[in-house]
Amino acid sequence: MELLLLSLFLLIAILLYRSTASFPEMVQGSTATYIRFLAVSLGFLCLLEVVLWLRKQERAEKKELNLAASPRRFWALLGLMFGYSMLLEPLGFYLASAFFLPVTMFILGTRKKPHLILTSAGVLLFVYLVFQKLLGVPLPESYLF
Amino acid sequence: MIFDALQSLIAPIPLFAVFLGTVSGVLVGGMPGLTATMAVALLIPVTFALEPLTGLILMGGVYCGAMYGGSIPAILLRTPGTPAAVATAIEGYPMSQQGHGGLALKVSVISSFVGGTFSVFVLLLVAPILAIFALTFGPPEYFLLAILGLVGIVSMADDESRLVKALISGLLGLIIAVIGTDPISGMLRYTMNMTDLYDGVAFMPALIGMFSISQMLELTGVKSIISDTSSLKKIKREPFPKGLKKFVGLGSLTGTVVGILPGEGATIAAFLSYNFARRLSKKPELYGKGNPEGIAAAEAGNNGCVGGSLIPTLTLGIPGNSVAAALLGGLLVHGLIPGPELFTKYGVMTYAFIMSLFLANIVFLLVGLFMAPYFARISLTPTGLLIPVVCLFSILGSYAMNNSVLDIFIALICGISAVILHRTGFSLGALILGLILGPIAETGFAQALIMGHGSYAIFFTRPQAIALWIVILLLLVPPVTQIIRQHLSQNREGAAG
Numbered sequence: 001m002e003l004l005l006l007s008l009f010l011l012i013a014i015l016l017y018r019s020t021a022s023f024p025e026m027v028q029g030s031t032a033t034y035i036r037f038l039a040v041s042l043g044f045l046c047l048l049e050v051v052l053w054l055r056k057q058e059r060a061e062k063k064e065l066n067l068a069a070s071p072r073r074f075w076a077l078l079g080l081m082f083g084y085s086m087l088l089e090p091l092g093f094y095l096a097s098a099f100f101l102p103v104t105m106f107i108l109g110t111r112k113k114p115h116l117i118l119t120s121a122g123v124l125l126f127v128y129l130v131f132q133k134l135l136g137v138p139l140p141e142s143y144l145f
Numbered sequence: 146m147i148f149d150a151l152q153s154l155i156a157p158i159p160l161f162a163v164f165l166g167t168v169s170g171v172l173v174g175g176m177p178g179l180t181a182t183m184a185v186a187l188l189i190p191v192t193f194a195l196e197p198l199t200g201l202i203l204m205g206g207v208y209c210g211a212m213y214g215g216s217i218p219a220i221l222l223r224t225p226g227t228p229a230a231v232a233t234a235i236e237g238y239p240m241s242q243q244g245h246g247g248l249a250l251k252v253s254v255i256s257s258f259v260g261g262t263f264s265v266f267v268l269l270l271v272a273p274i275l276a277i278f279a280l281t282f283g284p285p286e287y288f289l290l291a292i293l294g295l296v297g298i299v300s301m302a303d304d305e306s307r308l309v310k311a312l313i314s315g316l317l318g319l320i321i322a323v324i325g326t327d328p329i330s331g332m333l334r335y336t337m338n339m340t341d342l343y344d345g346v347a348f349m350p351a352l353i354g355m356f357s358i359s360q361m362l363e364l365t366g367v368k369s370i371i372s373d374t375s376s377l378k379k380i381k382r383e384p385f386p387k388g389l390k391k392f393v394g395l396g397s398l399t400g401t402v403v404g405i406l407p408g409e410g411a412t413i414a415a416f417l418s419y420n421f422a423r424r425l426s427k428k429p430e431l432y433g434k435g436n437p438e439g440i441a442a443a444e445a446g447n448n449g450c451v452g453g454s455l456i457p458t459l460t461l462g463i464p465g466n467s468v469a470a471a472l473l474g475g476l477l478v479h480g481l482i483p484g485p486e487l488f489t490k491y492g493v494m495t496y497a498f499i500m501s502l503f504l505a506n507i508v509f510l511l512v513g514l515f516m517a518p519y520f521a522r523i524s525l526t527p528t529g530l531l532i533p534v535v536c537l538f539s540i541l542g543s544y545a546m547n548n549s550v551l552d553i554f555i556a557l558i559c560g561i562s563a564v565i566l567h568r569t570g571f572s573l574g575a576l577i578l579g580l581i582l583g584p585i586a587e588t589g590f591a592q593a594l595i596m597g598h599g600s601y602a603i604f605f606t607r608p609q610a611i612a613l614w615i616v617i618l619l620l621l622v623p624p625v626t627q628i629i630r631q632h633l634s635q636n637r638e639g640a641a642g
Contacts (some may be wrong), residue, residue, distance in 0.1 A: 002569045009313060016320065019335075027330045029599050030591035035323055042316045049309045068564075069366025076560060081358070081536055085553045088544070097537060104533035108365065115530060123534055127351055127541065135173075135184075137545050 002053055006046045012041035076107050092142030097124060147217055150496035154504075159202050162195075163501050166203040167508040168422045170210020175218055175226045176542065181211030185471040197479040202501040204475050208468050210503035212411060212448045213257040213513060220249045220440070222535060224357035228348065228581060229411035229450070232419040232443035235574055239435030248383040252437045252515030253444045255385060261506040263397040264404060270490075272456045284596060285604050288589030289613040290403075293320075293580040294413045296420070296620045308628055311572040318372045318579020319586065321346050328588045335630055341551040350543035350552040353580025354559030355573050357539040362564050363598070389441045392422045396442040400449020404466070405457060411450040411466065413579050417445030424620060436604050452502065459495065461484060468541050470490050581638030 017039035020032040068074030084100040091099075100119040110116060132136040153159070166188075173184040184207045192200025214228030220237030233253060240249040282290075295315055324335045325345030336342040336578035396418035403414040423432050423443030450466065458469040462483035473483065481487060487495045489538055563573050597603030603608055 001565070005565070005569060005571075008319070012320070023327075024330050024332060025333070027327060027591070030594045031327050031329050031587060033594070034590050038316055038323070040321050042313065042320065045309055045313050045316065049313065052309065068362070070416065073365035074362055077362060077532065077536070078557075081430050081540065081560075082554075082559055085540060085557060086549065088540075088553070089550060093541075100535060101533050105538070108529040108532055109368075110527070110529035119530055123537060130172075131541070132543075136546055136642055139541070140544060140550070 006050050006053070010043055010046040013039045015047065017043070024067070072109060077104065080104050080107070088140040090142060090144050093127075093139040094124060095142065096140075097127075147496055149493045150500060152204075153198060153493060154497040154500055155263045156197055158196075159501065160504070162199045162202040163206050164508055166206020166510060167210040167505045170207035170212075170505075171214035171217075171509055171512060172210075174209065174211030174214025175511065176538065181208055181227060181468045184211060185468055185475070188475070189512055192475055192479070194587070196479065198497055200475060200479065201472075201494070202497045204472050205420075205498060205502050206505040206508070208263055209448070209451055209502060210509050211325075211468075212261070212451055213254060213444070213509045216253040216257070216440075216444055217250065220253060221246055222357070222531075223350060223360040224539065227447075228413070228577075228601045229415045229447035230443075231352065231356065231412065231574065231577055232446075233440050235419075235433060236436050236439035238360075238441070239439070240440075243435055245383065245435065248386070249435075249437065249440055251383070251385060251514065252389065252440045254510055256389070256396065256444040257448040257513075258506050258510040259393045260397040260400050260447070260449035261451050262503060263445075264401040264449040265499060265502040265506070266452070267401050268452035268455055268459075268502075269496075272460050281436045281609060283607075284589045284592035285607060286589075286609045288586055288593055289604065289610055289617065290584035291589060293617050294416055294582050294611060295578060295586070295621070296590065296617055307570065307572075310570050311575045314566065314572040314575035315579040316578040317582075320579075321351070322580050322583020323587065329591050330586070333440070339551065339605070341547070341549050345584070346555060346580070347546055347549075347552055349546050350556040351559045351580055352577055353539045353543050354556035355577055356558060357535060358560030359563035359567065359573075361536050361539070362560060364528045377582050386437050389438060392438045392441040393445045395425065396445025397449045399442075400446035401453040403446075404450035404453020411447040411454075414450045414522055415443040415447040416452075416578060418442040418449075419609040420620060424623060448506075455499075455502075459487055462566060472532070472635040497595070521618075566610050 016038055020028075020035050020039075023032040023035075055140060080100060080103065084096055085101070098120065102116045105116050105119065127139070131141060135142040157445060170181065170184065176179060182407060185204045188200070188204050188207060192203065195203070197337055198364065211227060215225055215230035216233045216237065217226060219225040219230035219234035221236035221241050223234050225231045225234050237246075237249040237253065322345065325336055326332070333343060337357040396415075398412070399421060400414040403417060404411070419439050419442050422438050423429050426432065426436075426438055428436075436571075454466045454469040455472070458473050462473065476483065476487075481491055481494070521587060539556065540553050543552045544550065546552055563576075566576070567573060593603050605614070
């Protein structure tokens with residue numbers, strides 16, 4: 001995974017450097033120079049880190065990358081957050097949150113119905129009173145209803 | 146005039162405004178995605194119906210309260226309420242995990258109080274003189290100040306591999322900051338035709354993603370924030386640790402000085418203070434593992450920015466940071482023009498406002514000390530309840546900045562990226578620092594080169610620039626020397642074995 005990331009960053013460095021050629025003449029001596037400096041520095045450091053990584057691999061055992069202690073819950077939470085974000089505009093904030101909160105709590109191990117209901121209701125009420133009424137923060141509104 | 150100012154302040158309505166403004170500021174600062182700038186700006190129309198002094202006091206109270214309030218979720222949930230609390234999260238959250246959340250909150254509020262009070266004192270005494278000093282800083286100095294902030298990346302690393310990864314992380318932050326509009330030509334760069342990216346990647350959603358969402362994803366594997374709850378029956382009231390005075394003093398001074406410089410913010414002040422503290426500490430190896438010294442310096446630094454930022458705001462009409470800019474708007478709306486007149490013709494109101502900031506610091510100190518053990522109980526909440534609620538507020542906070550759903554997806558992408566980067570040894574602190582300082586560094590660099598007609602000598606000839614280079618070298622030399630020594634001793638051991 002580390003090698004993959006470093007290769008990706010190296011690619012970004014190369015593409016970034018090449019992109020400055022298309023910048024207008026007036027910025028070639030200022031912001032384009034700055035971006036080229038960033039690209040060269042990133043490229044150099046990535047290559048250096050690859051060398052250090054290879055030396056480490058010679059000395060130590062390979063370790064597997066363990067992204068999460070509980071992979072099922074980890075990916076479920078991530079999926080739910082993406083789903084929730086996509087539902088905000090069709091359903092609006094309150095309806096989407098009314099699905100997201102109890103479902104996520106259930107998947108993460110909360111089983112008592114009073115906890116599920118009261119926590120969800122309490123949070124939504126708090127958002128309504130503080131964010132919407134008191135602070136006037138605009139919340140996502142449904143374009144379907 | 147001071148006596149008249151005091152008389153106008155000690156009345157029921159202004160005193161109530163101090164209390165209400167400060168408590169509201171603490172609550173706003175404590176909610177990721179809601180910033181002090183937003184709160185102060187939202188208050189401006191509210192102040193139309195109020196006396197000018199009451200309106201100003203309300204805004205000042207919110208400013209002071211929010212600077213402290215950001216540390217509460219930073220410590221308890223690793224979710225900085227404001228960008229200035231990122232350094233606090235680095236030390237405060239590990240303390241919460243060890244069951245010392247109450248102590249971390251106590252250190253935070255006392256340090257914030259000292260930093261805030263010191264800077265208001267400086268504002269009261271030397272405002273006009275320091276404003277002149279601020280005017281001597283130009284683009285080369287702003288670029289070097291950004292470099293100074295970024296040098297902290299080096300001091301976060303203990304060995305050469307972590308140093309290289311920390312530098313890569315910082316560079317990635319700087320590169321992400323390049324997305325948007327070129328500050329010199331106005332040309333759009335890397336926006337992929339998305340209008341939401343014309344102003345660049347908003348750092349607040351990125352910050353929420355990197356610190357809050359990533360942390361919630363990591364917590365899916367545990368039942369509670371505190372690793373061992375069996376020994377912790379109730380949140381203990383722990384005494385204030387000894388030996389923190391010098392770090393609080395250092396943070397207060399750094400925050401005040403950085404706050405005076407227009408455009409610089411509390412985030413830079415907090416990180417600089419944190420780094421200076423790490424350099425001065427007798428046990429720098431404890432940083433990043435829950436060291437109250439880091440919290441003391443960072444919080445004193447970010448609250449020290451409050452008074453400092455008001456110096457150029459009140460004397461020159463040049464806001465010290467975005468919150469001061471919103472406050473300046475409030476002043477102008479009430480017909481109060483920054484400059485000498487503010488301290489002469491409207492002197493009573495101005496001095497009453499400044500003194501109200503002292504009171505605001507006392508209010509959040511009392512609120513924080515009293516409420517700290519109760520706030521700290523949040524860390525005992527089961528993750529099954531905590532994670533969905535924090536994720537909801539994180540998503541809402543990301544949306545609230547610009548009413549943009551794209552910002553939510555930026556936060557989520559930053560969240561998962563942060564988990565991967567963290568597991569592979571890269572530094573999130575360095576990344577967010579690069580993202581925040583990128584625009585300052587790029588604009589300062591580009592403008593300085595234009596001023597110097599393409600010559601880099603401009604970064605080395607001005608006295609203020611030379612002074613900044615000296616400070617940069619003083620911060621850079623010790624960690625680099627240490628790493629070189631480690632590398633050499635490892636090579637010697639390898640050769641001997």
